[in-house]
Amino acid sequence: MRLWGCIPLTLLALVALSTTTQVAWNSDATIQSQTLVDVLNNDEDYSSLLSLLQKAKLIPTLNKLNGSTLFAPTNDAIKRHDLWRSALEYPNSLKDNLQEELRQQLFYHLLNFSVTEDPKDLTTLRVLETLHFPKFLDPPPNEPPPWMPIPESTLGNQSQKLRITSRDGVAWVGVDAFGKGGIEVKKQKVEAANGVVYGIADVLEVPPHLGRVLSHEPSLSYFQKVLTPSILNVINSTSELTLFMPVDSAWEELDSIERLYLESQFAADDLLRILNMHTVVEKSVRWSDTFGSTATLTTEYGSKLEVVVSEGKTTVSGTALSQPDIYASNGVLHLVSSLLVPPGALQLTPEKYLLALNCTSFISLIHSVNLTHLVNDTETQYTILAPKDDVLSLFKNDGLPKQGSDELKRMLQYHFFPGKWTPKKLVDGMLLESVLREPGLDGGRQVMHVEVNDDEKQDVPSRHIRFGGAGIIGEHIVINNTVVYFISSPLEPPVDPLQTALPSLELSSFLAAVFSTSIAEVIKKMPRATFLIPHNAAFKRLGKLVSDHLLAASSKADLENVIMHHIIDGIEYSQSLVNGSLRTFATFEGSDLQLERLSNSSLIVSPSGGWAGMKSALYPTNMLTETGVIHELSDLMIPRSVELNVGKLMKAAKATTMINMVTKAGFDWILNGTAPPEGSEWANNGLGGASWTLLCPTDDALKHYNLTQLLENIDILRALVSQHLIRTSPSVGESGLFDVFDVLNNNCPLPLEDLGEYHTLLSPSSAYGDIVFRALDDKVAQYMVGIKNARGTDKQADWARVLTWGRATTGGGTGGVITIDRMLVPYHPPWWIKYFAPSFVGALGVGSICLFFYAVRRVWKRDVTEATYEPVGGFGQDDSDESL
Structure with a gap:
């Protein structure tokens, strides 16, 4: 309430009443000297009004007034008025002991001048000033009221107005600006010494707020x-x-x-x-x-x-x-009759359209997180994805963040995109930037995948559009600088990479490996990261021993380096991978990945380490995360920071017995993947740069041998181990020799499918040092290995089944471990086999020689002992000569 300073106002000329100066209203001197109170007191029709004036302590006020007008409600009128009737019947029902509200209403029936002209004779509407000065009465006043009203009010210190007019010879008070309505002046004017009284049929209602x-x-x-x-x-x-x-x-x-x-x-x-x-x-x-x-x-x-x-x-x-x-x-x-709105003062904003088109719940959520500028900005271009009320009602009890929460704010920001993206501008596979800025993107905008399917088979070609997997309901609308699409479900912004990949069962093995390490929580929040996650088959394609090593509890450091090698430092969406200029990408592990784009549009990724020919096919899938994006790989990649030597692979095979034998025999340098010690016989024989493949019997294969006795004889032990060591050429498994997805030749130390013969470390000193691989007849892709030319008892000691394998990364990425189910004992043939063959060959040779010379002698002998003779009578020719 604003009250202005009191304005000097002479309400009444309070002078002593003088009968000699009063205008005589009639010839009765008694009537001329009576006051307003006397008039009320003399008329039984005003008894109720008089009582109310007494309760409101206004009798002295009436007596002090001079030249006033009182519109007096009759008893019947007061009975019909709730407040006035209650004040009479229930005095304690009034809000305050001072009856201020009653006083104000009574003042509204009083004028500070006399209306002497009969209202019935009025020809125009007349506006009167009452003694009611409205004010805010909450709370009610506590001070005793003054005898006269103070000219302070909520009307600029002016009193309330009252209209009076005449219609059809009847006076009406309290009418509107057109002279209609109002209360009938029911009783004729009664003049008093200090004013006049008009009896009215009802109580005049004080104008409310x-x-x-x-x-x-x-x-x-x-x-x-x-x-x-x-x-x-x-x-x-x-x-x-x-x-x-x-x-x-x-x-x-x-x-x-x-x-x-x-x-x-x-x-x-x-x-x-x-x-x-x-x-x-x-x-x-x-x-x-x-x-x-x-x-x-x-x-x-x-x-x-x-x-x-x-x-x-x-x-x-x-x-x-x-x-x-x-x-x-x-x-x-x-x-x-019209709105007084200046041009341009009210504009149709997107919010108004959305509210009118049954998106009130969506707008309510926007208001709860103070994002109203996104729906009220008419200057900036926006594209809005808006779910209608019936769509959001499906998620009312579950699926929507709490109103006013930061999570809800992120979700709603993901429904707004800078720019005016009409359907004609959308392209299948494009990524639209939203207004959502993610800390995991270093404050960059989060994107959304758009799918566009053009249906040209229909009479009228149409476009089917999906935003982040949500379809479009009905037609889009364009509101000046804004495009609105009504979507079939609310869109949730991407979550952390691990949670994003979790629903994909094909990626579960890699995720399980991640959660088994101590870096799971760290990589969730790595900003601006591109995850390359291999399929579950990648672990099997890696080779069982390599897979078992990485997943072993003792190999956490190697596994963490492998995982970090699958995270590119930076965001690389499909477009940049397929058509970008980069071919080398830095990883969080510290080394790089190499990208090769083939002529058939395939993408091949090579790690910084691993073995020769280690590659993986890249499938750009654009699985969006709050820190970047996820793509899929066909195979796991090994960085150069992870060294897979023979010893680690043997530990993965749980071949502790064979490890002890190799170490005891002095071949620990092979376990470590290093060169033999300088000055050793192996170094002198030129084995310094060789890679090795170890045929590794399992512990179960060795439990029937007297290992104590075996370990005591170093020569026998060394020969035994040498029988299992294959010098592997660096050319085996070189890149380009095998197809990228040739699993066997890619992850195995030796190309088993070639079924070749190989020299072992024992071959230079034994005729039975070579080994040979053969395929089993009863099962596909099952192999056996045996000592070449061995002739054991039913061959039980000369061959073994190939169980598993793992490829090493040392020595140029060739060599490794092949587990077998039986130890290959160096072959020493028995004496009858050892001496029978040369004796038989010698005897056969001597016999052959003897037989040769015997045949020669017989032929010669026959030639020299045969008789010679001359015909009787000499030769025929001579006889003829003599006859001549």
Whole structure:
């Protein structure tokens, strides 16, 4: 309430009553000398009123008044008025002991001048000044009231007004600006020495606060509909308020969407803005009789109202003043026929559209996290993904974060995208940047995957669009700088990489490996990270011994380095991997990954370490996370920081007995993947740069041997171990010799499918040092290995089944361990086998020689012992000669 300083006002000329100076109303001197109180006392119809005046302590006031007018309700009128009747019947029912409310109402029936002209004879409507000075009475006053009303009020220190007129020869008081309504002046005027009394048929109701006035005005039903408690409180608590309120028909000037918005629970700011455009607060209330011919009023909004009075008509900023001067206790209400809204003051924002199109729950959530600027900014271009009320209702009890929470704020920001993305601009597979800025992206914007499917088979080609997996319901709408799509479900922003990959069963083995380490919580929050997660089959493709080593509790450091080698330092979405210029990517492990783009559009990744030919196929999948993105791999990759030597692989095979044998035999350098000691026989034999594949019998294969006796004889032990050591050529497994996905040749120390023969470390000193691999006939991809040319008893000691294998990364990434189910004991043939063959060959040779010479002798002998003779009589030719 704003009360201005008291304005000097002479209410009454309190002078001594003099019968000689009074105007005689009739010839009866007794009547001329009676006061207003006497008039009431002499008429039984005013007994109730007189009692109320006594309770309100106004009898002295009436006696002090001179030249006043009292509109006196009759007893019947008071019986029909709740407050006045209660004051008579239940004195203690009044709110305060001073009866201030009753006093104010009684003052509204008093004028500080006498209306001597018979109201029935009035030809025009007359406005009267009462002695009621309205004020805020909450809380009720505690001080005794003054005899006379103090000219301080919520009407700019002016008293409340009252109209009186005549209709059809009947006087009416309390009428409206058009002379309608009001209360009939039922009893004729009675004059007293200090005023006049008019008997009226009902109690004059004191004008209430403007809020109540508005609520009872039939032509303001729309404003009553949209009125909020906070705005009502502003109206009721403001003094000297002049309100120009548009009637119902004026609101039809607004767009239907705007009206629907104003009717929502979120339009309080706009409603208050509209109210301020129609409100004038000055030091005095601007009743219509204060306008003059022209007046310029400044509203609370800051706009100007031009009031023009011409030819009995009043206009306000060009619109007709349809009804002036509806009185209220803290101001006055004027009804106008149009809205007094300056051009551009109200705009159709996206929020108003969303509210009108059944997205009220969505807007409510936005208000709860103070993101209203995203739906009220008409200058910035935005694309909004909005779920309607029926969609959000499905997630009301479960699935939505708590209102006002940071989690909800992140979720809602993920529904807004800078830019005006109409369907024509969307491309399948594109990533749209949202307004959500993630700490895990170093403050960068989170993106959303867009799917676009063009259906050209129909008569009218259409586009089916999905945002982050959510479909589009109905048609999109364009609101100036904003595009709105109505989606089939709310969208949750990406979570941490491990949680993102968790639903994919194909990636569960790698995730289980991650959770088994101490870095799981660390890598969740690594900013700007690209995860390359291999499929479950990758562990099997890696080789059982390598897989078992990495997953062993004692190998956490190696496993953590492998995991970190699968995290690229930076965000690489599919587009940059497929079409980007980069071919080398730094990882959080510290070394790089190499990317190769094949002619068939395949992407092949090579690690910094591992063995020769170790590669993995990259499948760009754009699984978004709060710190970056996830892609999938076909195989696990080993960095150069992870050294897989023969010793580690043997530990993974749990071959502790064979490890002890190799160490005891002096081959510990093979376990470590290092060169033999300088000066040793192996170094002198040129084995310094060799890689080795160890045929490793399991502990079960060795439990039937007397290991104590075996370990005591170093020569036998060394020969035994040498039988299991295969010198592996660096060319085995070189990149390019095998297909990327040739699992056997990629992860095995030796190409078993070639079924080749190999020299062992024992071969230089034994004719039976070589070994040979063969495929089993009964099972596919099952192999056996045996000593070449061995002739054991039923071959039980000369061959073994191949169980598992693992490839080492030392020695250029060749060699490793192949576990077998039986120890290959160096072959020493028995004497009959050892000597029978050479004896048989010698004897056969001697016999062959003897037989040769015997045959030669026989032929020779036959030639030299055969008889020679001459025919009798000599040769025929000689005989013929003689005859001649």
